[in-house]
Amino acid sequence: xxxxxxxxxxxxxxxxxxxxxxxxxxxxxxxxxxxxxxxxxxxxxxxxxxxxxxxxxxxxxxxxxxxxxxxxxxxxxxxxxxxxxxxxxxxxxxxxxxxxxxxxxxxxxxxxxxxxxxxxxxxxxxxxxxxxxxxxxxxxxxxxxxxxxxxxxxxxxxxxxxxxxxxxxxxxxxxxxxxxxxxxxxxxxxxxxx
Numbered sequence: 317x318x319x320x321x322x323x324x325x326x327x328x329x330x331x332x333x334x335x336x337x338x339x340x341x342x343x344x345x346x347x348x349x350x351x352x353x354x355x356x357x358x359x360x361x362x363x364x365x366x367x368x369x370x371x372x373x374x375x376x377x378x379x380x381x382x383x384x385x386x387x388x389x390x391x392x393x394x395x396x397x398x399x400x401x402x403x404x405x406x407x408x409x410x411x412x413x414x415x416x417x418x419x420x421x422x423x424x425x426x427x428x429x430x431x432x433x434x435x436x437x438x439x440x441x442x443x444x445x446x447x448x449x450x451x452x453x454x455x456x457x458x459x460x461x462x463x464x465x466x467x468x469x470x471x472x473x474x475x476x477x478x479x480x481x482x483x484x485x486x487x488x489x490x491x492x493x494x495x496x497x498x499x500x501x502x503x504x505x506x507x508x509x510x
Contacts, residue, residue, distance in 0.1 A: 413496055417442065417466050424460040429453040442467070442492040447478060447485050454488050461492060469493045 414437060421444070425432060430448035437443075448454045454475065461470045471491045478487035 409496055413466055413494065417464075417494060420464050420466065421461070424457060424464075426453060426457070430457060437494070440494045442494050443473075444490040444492065445488065447480060447487050449485060451475070451486055454486060458490065461490070466494060466496075467492050468495045 417437070418435075421432070421435065425446075429450075430446055430453050432444060432446040434445045435442070448457070454472070458470045458472065461467050469492065472488065473491045474487075474489040476487050478485050
């Protein structure tokens with residue numbers, strides 16, 4: 317009877333298989349490291365090119381800084397001038413309104429039945445004080461003022477009896493709100509739409 321020992325052959329096969337697996341793993345690992353190194357190298361080249369382009373753009377941007385500063389200053393000056401122009405327009409409009417209001421009040425005063433003692437304008441507020449023969453004359457004057465396109469509201473703030481030249485007359489004070497014709501046309505448009 318012959319005896320054959322097969323154990324070393326099996327172990328040799330297992331060792332060869334393990335060695336092949338280790339070699340293929342190391343080869344794969346080296347290949348992966350080479351790929352990662354190549355990608356890293358390409359990325360570093362890309363980063364350097366981007367950094368140089370950023371640096372050149374920053375230099376170019378610095379060239380335009382004085383122009384941008386000049387444009388910003390011009391924009392501020394433009395806003396300032398627009399505000400000044402708007403103030404001038406408002407002053408012109410308000411002065412024109414004051415003239416029209418004085419004209420309308422002068423036309424609406426019944427000089428035979430009443431007279432005005434004072435007239436004060438403070439922005440959009442107008443205060444009138446005067447003397448009339450009776451309450452009906454004051455009421456008619458108030459109604460006439462309400463018809464004006466420059467006056468939006470008329471309120472009697474005070475009415476009292478006053479003795480003038482031995483006669484009993486009515487002293488009155490009116491508070492009015494002034495509007496510009498521009499506001500009047502807007503108000504008319506709003507009323508028409510309602």
